[in-house]
Amino acid sequence: MGFLDIKQATKSYGAVKVLHETNISVEEGEFLVLVGPSGCGKSTLLNMIAGLEDVTSGDIAIKGRSMLGVKPADRNIAMVFQSYALYPNMTVRGNISFGMEMHGIPKPEREKKIDAVADLLQITQLLDRKPGQLSGGQRQRVAMGRALTRDPDVFLFDEPLSNLDAKLRVDMRTEIKKLHQKLGTTIVYVTHDQIEALTLSTRIAVMYGGHVQQLGTPKEIYDNPANMFVAGFMGSPSMNLFPAKVAQANGAPAAEVTLKDGQTALLPFAGEAMTGHEGRDIILGIRPEAITDRDGADRNSNAVHVVEAPVELTEPAGSDTYVVTHMGGRDITGRFRADVQVSAGDRFPFAINMEKAVVFDPKTEARVARHDERRGHARHRHHRQRDGRRHPGGGPCADGRADRHPGTRAADSRRRAGARPVARLRRQRVQVARDVARRRRPRVQPRQLLQRRRQLEALRRGAGALSGRGFCRDDASRRRLARLALRLRDAGAVLRPGRGAVPGARRRGQRPDRTAARPLPPPARAGRARHGARPRAAGTRGAAPLRAAAGRRSGRMAG
Incomplete structure (x- = not known):
């Protein structure tokens, strides 16, 4: 049991399931980053932890206490929003102290906490200013300071740096990292920027399509991606993914790739990797830093192989130069040293480190285990079958290694569930008709x-x-x-x-509406009313009410 436990948590809006069964355990003092593209469910999961969204099924517990039915104010959490959410009519001091005032904290204690937080975030000189007089980074510091004064169990950050420019984003990223090292609090951080995820976190949960694709440390996520989505999403530039075929080179397995001019090149795998897979079509994944020039290659590696290929494009980036070539029908990016003399159109030797290569199945898009990993995965699969858990997507299991990948069994289940909303609506209409016929209040x-x-x-x-x-x-x-x-x-x-x-x-039989307003007073008439004539009824308009009143008067006079 961890400090924050998410157990089989799901979220649905009607028939649409936006967050599938999610299992994450966060230890005390850990920095967990939920990263993924827009619409993957990361902000929804954060709102469920905060209590802003209800949990459809499953459970979320903080310090062993279930949060189901607990109000956000009673969860002892602090949340920093993307839009800062500062009160424009209050000063920085007022914004920071507002939450403490609402909780009835005495003024001397409030001032002490304000001074401590302002000194920690270096905003002491800004306490008497208003949010309109601050920059974006200063506003974000004020928002974090307001959260820090609560001394919460868990900090929740919902994309706090997305509104800042590039340089300020780097500075605030450093400030958040220092803040976590000083305080040692538990933080759950949501972002779509993989660089933020890799630099800030102690663990990363990569999400896509409402599923946790992989959960692990930044090094595990970067070096050993569970599927092609994680490999292509994490890293900038992203991992090169191109088709290849397992062949034999001097009695050892090698990846056979096709160059742009139609020639083929053999890239032998490191060690005993891919032994027994000869003739199999694969997707080869190599990071840009593993494709470089000869002098920049890793000299401690015994699996560096040189392939001459034409240069398509060069992109100088200051400290590095990105060189683009063509392999397997796709553009491949390599990271070269800045002083390497290379131009577009040249035929240049590319040094490829096959120790960093990762192999994926082109059908399931899951990672293919290397020869030295099969024994560990077989043991893991044995325990999973014994515990009665299914292995989704053909890749590693979700409890710390990976999770379901979109486009496989999850997509099949969504297609099978396509007719459920129509059938449910039909059942609701039938139930409403039955309830109305029985003169009961419709349940639906x-x-x-x-x-x-x-x-x-x-x-x-x-x-x-x-x-x-x-x-x-x-x-x-x-x-x-x-x-x-x-x-x-x-x-x-x-x-x-x-x-x-x-x-x-x-x-007949209807009770008067006592909650309604009183009748309108009779309208004022010019001159003196005739003796015996009743005043005009309130709200009567047109000729019909006047004829009715005249008929009543004529009948009374005749009597």
């Missing part, structure tokens, strides 16, 4: 019934009854609502916008 409220009920409630309150503003989104619905209002008015109801409806005549 479809969207149309909820819309009609809101219209009727708005009509009874009299708020926007004739226009349907806020309840009817089209002209047809507004006309329908106006006709219904006229019917109630003809029945004797007086509509007062914003105050409710006053029944003028009620049906």
